[in-house]
Amino acid sequence: CGIFGVFNHPEASNLTYLGLYALQHRGQESCGIVSSDGSSLHAHKSMGLVADVFGNPEIFKTLPGRSAIGHVRYSTTGSSVIKNVQPINVDYSRGSIAIAHNGNIVNAQIIKDELEAYGSIFQTTMDTEIIVHLLATSKQNSLLDRITDALSRIQGAYCLLFLTESRMVAARDPNGFRPLCLGRQGSAYVVASESCALDLIDAEFIREIEPGEVIVIDKNGLTSFFPLKKVEPTPCIFEFVYFARPDSFIFGKNVYQVRKEQGRQLAREHKVDADIVIPIPDSGVPAALGYAEESGIPFELGLIRNHYVGRTFIEPQQAIRHFGVKIKLNPVREVLKGKRVVVIDDSIVRGTTSRKIVKMIRNAGAAEVHVRISSPPTSYPCYYGIDTPNRKELISSSHSIDEIRRYITADSLGYLSEEGLMSTVGAENAGFCTACFTGGYPVKFPRLMDQEEPQ
Numbered sequence: 001c002g003i004f005g006v007f008n009h010p011e012a013s014n015l016t017y018l019g020l021y022a023l024q025h026r027g028q029e030s031c032g033i034v035s036s037d038g039s040s041l042h043a044h045k046s047m048g049l050v051a052d053v054f055g056n057p058e059i060f061k062t063l064p065g066r067s068a069i070g071h072v073r074y075s076t077t078g079s080s081v082i083k084n085v086q087p088i089n090v091d092y093s094r095g096s097i098a099i100a101h102n103g104n105i106v107n108a109q110i111i112k113d114e115l116e117a118y119g120s121i122f123q124t125t126m127d128t129e130i131i132v133h134l135l136a137t138s139k140q141n142s143l144l145d146r147i148t149d150a151l152s153r154i155q156g157a158y159c160l161l162f163l164t165e166s167r168m169v170a171a172r173d174p175n176g177f178r179p180l181c182l183g184r185q186g187s188a189y190v191v192a193s194e195s196c197a198l199d200l201i202d203a204e205f206i207r208e209i210e211p212g213e214v215i216v217i218d219k220n221g222l223t224s225f226f227p228l229k230k231v232e233p234t235p236c237i238f239e240f241v242y243f244a245r246p247d248s249f250i251f252g253k254n255v256y257q258v259r260k261e262q263g264r265q266l267a268r269e270h271k272v273d274a275d276i277v278i279p280i281p282d283s284g285v286p287a288a289l290g291y292a293e294e295s296g297i298p299f300e301l302g303l304i305r306n307h308y309v310g311r312t313f314i315e316p317q318q319a320i321r322h323f324g325v326k327i328k329l330n331p332v333r334e335v336l337k338g339k340r341v342v343v344i345d346d347s348i349v350r351g352t353t354s355r356k357i358v359k360m361i362r363n364a365g366a367a368e369v370h371v372r373i374s375s376p377p378t379s380y381p382c383y384y385g386i387d388t389p390n391r392k393e394l395i396s397s398s399h400s401i402d403e404i405r406r407y408i409t410a411d412s413l414g415y416l417s418e419e420g421l422m423s424t425v426g427a428e429n430a431g432f433c434t435a436c437f438t439g440g441y442p443v444k445f446p447r448l449m450d451q452e453e454p455q
């Protein structure tokens with residue numbers, strides 16, 4: 001998911017719309033904005049893409065005020081239905097509050113069971129809703145104390161934005177799994193999942209919000225707190241591999257440069273005699289550039305992506321082979337014909353896309369197809385906010401690299417090593433979560449919701 005907030009700007013909801021637009025890659029299922037006019041909150045939320053949900057300028061008249069928060073959703077817990085659209089906004093005994101969440105709370109079910117035993121009634125199936133109940137039932141008086149009270153109960157991954165009538169609060173979990181940054185636009189403060197959203201609205205990047213930090217912004221300015229127990233931070237390495245936008249600056253680094261270095265390292269680890277290097281667009285592009293640069297093999301675009309593919313399309317009545325992939329990607333025969341091709345992608349999840357793409361490249365006349373992946377095999381599910389499937393569906397959790405090579409019908413297959421990946425992010429100086437590659441989960445789960453126990 002992606003979150004964005006503005007405090008103290010005359011066009012707060014409009015800027016939030018633009019911010020969400022820049023964060024669209026972090027979630028395409030649904031989106032929403034809640035604004036505050038100083039005395040009450042206003043919401044507009046729906047299923048669909050930001051441009052569709054907020055396409056009509058009249059909507060911004062229903063979102064008045066000088067502060068707003070927004071959310072783009074990609075479901076990890078709770079199904080993709082309208083009642084699960086964020087930000088969640090509620091009225092309770094102390095006024096109104098809205099919450100936007102990126103991440104995944106691993107002890108949500110335990111807390112939910114407890115709260116339900118005491119009479120709480122949940123309206124959504126999202127883990128985020130437990131925060132609302134913890135806030136409402138907290139015995140503390142100040143907003144900051146109630147938020148601290150709630151945060152001290154939850155475990156896992158969260159970047160949160162809270163909006164009340166008069167305040168905006170940002171919080172990042174002590175492990176710092178997901179990115180969150182702070183910026184300034186004139187006299188307004190801005191908070192965003194990724195810096196690319198600050199760029200779009202001409203906001204100045206101030207700094208990243210630190211793991212475990214809670215920032216309160218109100219009419220008196222900004223105050224920073226570290227109310228939770230400190231732990232060694234473990235930001236998500238997969239943000240650098242796939243999830244974040246290449247133009248963003250997260251965890252102290254520019255994503256594009258890290259991805260390009262992953263490609264260079266991949267070339268050092270898995271050399272091959274070939275004529276061209278091509279990316280699987282868009283996610284494989286920076287790594288393919290790095291691979292080409294390091295290996296000296298020319299970079300080409302052998303697959304062209306259609307960028308206008310919506311989430312739903314009508315399948316043809318007659319079966320067209322590989323339809324799902326073809327609607328997104330089409331080979332350039334003149335580039336591929338007779339060539340020994342290195343194909344670069346960021347990851348193999350189920351293996352279905354890679355298999356279809358290798359066939360597509362061969363059908364276009366390639367002589368050899370060598371697949372190179374700019375991360376280690378994805379063998380374990382993520383419980384911290386990335387929607388990887390369970391172990392049964394992850395091809396590398398039950399197959400050797402050679403079995404995967406045969407399944408995707410490649411002439412050779414090479415994955416970036418774990419050490420190689422870590423070297424691209426300066427891991428000598430900082431810890432990272434690498435659990436989807438290693439199974440070493442930095443935050444344990446008290447009880448798993450309909451998912452098998454990881455190793």
Ligand code: 5GP
Nearest residue numbers: 283345346347348349350351352353354387
């Ligand atoms: P596969 O067919 O192996 O399941 O899919 C691999 C492709 O999915 C890669 O091109 C990669 O960029 C993309 N991918 C990796 N992780 C994710 C994810 O969490 N969500 C989505 N939508 N795509 C992903």
Ligand code: SF4
Nearest residue numbers: 236238382433435436
């Ligand atoms: Fe990121 Fe993987 Fe850790 Fe999930 S398990 S937080 S995707 S590194």
Ligand code: MG
Nearest residue numbers: 281282283284
């Ligand atoms: Mg991809």
